[in-house]
Amino acid sequence: MDFKDSDRIPGPRTEDRLPHTAEAAVKIVIVGGFGVGKTTMVGSVSEIRPLTTEETMTQAGIGVDDDFGSASKTATTVAMDFGRISITDELVLYLFGTPGQERFWFLWNGLFEGALGAVVLVDTRRLEVSFDVMGRLEERGVPFVVAVNSFPDAPRYPLPELRTALDLPEEVPILECDVRRRASSRDVLMTLMRFLHALALTGAPV
Amino acid sequence: MTPPQRRRRQPRPQPSASPPAPGAPPPEGEKKNPERLYVIGGGDADGERAELDLVTLIVARADDPPASATPEQAAVLRLCSAPLSVAELSAYLNLPFSVVTVLLTELLTTGLVHARAPIVRQKVADRSLLEAVMHGLQRL
Numbered sequence: 085m086d087f088k089d090s091d092r093i094p095g096p097r098t099e100d101r102l103p104h105t106a107e108a109a110v111k112i113v114i115v116g117g118f119g120v121g122k123t124t125m126v127g128s129v130s131e132i133r134p135l136t137t138e139e140t141m142t143q144a145g146i147g148v149d150d151d152f153g154s155a156s157k158t159a160t161t162v163a164m165d166f167g168r169i170s171i172t173d174e175l176v177l178y179l180f181g182t183p184g185q186e187r188f189w190f191l192w193n194g195l196f197e198g199a200l201g202a203v204v205l206v207d208t209r210r211l212e213v214s215f216d217v218m219g220r221l222e223e224r225g226v227p228f229v230v231a232v233n234s235f236p237d238a239p240r241y242p243l244p245e246l247r248t249a250l251d252l253p254e255e256v257p258i259l260e261c262d263v264r265r266r267a268s269s270r271d272v273l274m275t276l277m278r279f280l281h282a283l284a285l286t287g288a289p290v
Numbered sequence: 291m292t293p294p295q296r297r298r299r300q301p302r303p304q305p306s307a308s309p310p311a312p313g314a315p316p317p318e319g320e321k322k323n324p325e326r327l328y329v330i331g332g333g334d335a336d337g338e339r340a341e342l343d344l345v346t347l348i349v350a351r352a353d354d355p356p357a358s359a360t361p362e363q364a365a366v367l368r369l370c371s372a373p374l375s376v377a378e379l380s381a382y383l384n385l386p387f388s389v390v391t392v393l394l395t396e397l398l399t400t401g402l403v404h405a406r407a408p409i410v411r412q413k414v415a416d417r418s419l420l421e422a423v424m425h426g427l428q429r430l
Contacts, residue, residue, distance in 0.1 A: 087361035093369065095382050101372040102347070108409050109345035109375060110423065129430060135381035137344065139388060161386070166344075166377055171426030175419075178345045178375060198343060198408060200423070212294045219299040241293055249293035270430045277424045284417045 100132045102176060109176040112276065113195055115221070116205035117213030121233040122181035123165045125205065125263035129270055130167020130179065138163045164195070179273075201276050202228040205263065208238040211249065218250065229279055230258040231272040255282070342391045344377040347406040356402070362393055363402070370403055 087093070114122045127134045138161050169177045182195055196202075202221055206214040214230075221228050230250060232243075241249070247258050257275045261268045348370045355364040362383075369382055380390045397403040409419065 087365050093365045093382060095369045096372075096374065096378065102374065104349075104372060106347055106373040107406055109347055109406075110409050110419070111343075111345045135378060137377045137380040138386050140386045164377075166381075168375075168378075169426065169430065171423055175422055175426070176345075176347070176375075177423060177426065178377065180344070180377075195344065200420075208293065212296075215294075215296040218296065222299040223302040225301040239291060239293075246293060249295050251296045251298040253298070266430065270427055274424060274427050277420055277427065281417060281420045281424070284420060 096132070102170070103173050105173040106170075106176055107174040109178055111178040111180060111199050112273065113199050113202045113226075114179060114181045114205060115202055115217045115228075116233075117207065117210060117217075120205045120207045120210075120213075121263040122205055125203070125231075125233075125269045125272070126165050126167040126179050126181045128263060128266045128268075129169060129273065131170060132168050134165050134167045136163050136165050196224060196226055199226065201280050202226050203272055203276055204228050204230045205233050206230060206246075206250075207233055207235060208241060208246070209235065211246075214250075227276075227280055227283060229256065229272065229276045231261045231263075231275075232258065233263050234260050255279075342376050342394055342405065343408040344387065345375050345408045347373040347375055347408075348379060348394060349373045349404050349406065351402055351404055359402070363397060366390075366393055366397060367402060373406065 114125055116122055123134065140159055140161050165181045167179045169179070171177050180195060180199075204214055204218055204221070218228070218230075230246075230252060232246065234240075243258055243260070250258070252258060257279050259272065259275055261272050263269050263272075348366075349372070350367045350370040352367075353371065355367040359367060365383060366379060369379055374382075376387065376390055376394065379394075380387045383390060385393075394403065394405070398405060
């Protein structure tokens, strides 16, 4: 990007600016396989048009990579979509939709630090692509809820059957949603917040 | 048709301080001050690079960039005339997160911007924060 004329750098639209009273921000991360609707969910509840941030990483950081390319490839860029919801004049919530592919998990060190919790979005046509992502969250002790994005042509299972298949502990919420609808995406976030609140009440380390 | 079957995993011990085992008596001196689930983090700029989270809010300290500012710095300062997260800065500048943190570290060191630290998850809850988020979501 050419910074010589920094007046030309597009910034937030006037209506997208945060008030000066904005003091602190929290974040929630939405994870799941490719094409499961993470970006759609971010877009349906965000007050700003979803933005994209990126990070450059080296081959060493990719680690477990398989087919990512020849030995000459030394760096690549990972993009993350995110949106924003103003909670009060002082508090802002950010939603990040992270790539689900294994080779990008190195990023999570930065992404999950301090996140309130996570939403695991699953597609019943490819349930298994979410398995590893859930395991990673469990290993890191990041509390999450499971949201089943209802695609019209996807197989439908009763939620108890899905809970069993996903080996979810009884207290972990699982619900169906349509991430294209704001109200439905909001319900998923509310379910996560109620779960976190319940964890807080029991005082359990999360 | 039966869905494929997953097996849940257990939390791995984290390199940072892990919580004491449930039921174990807390070490002396820790009984009266349980840790909050959320604390205002950051503020530690002793390192080479400031501790910046994706959601740390950055605000410029003056209306106009000083004449000595580089074009990149001037761009950041203009964008931060109102609070803006590091993630948003990265998006608008079209620069990777790590590059933005380097730029911001310079600006923090010279006092041209101020960082409003994010609230990070701790071991025991701050329920009022969670309730505030819930109330905010209900208005969506």
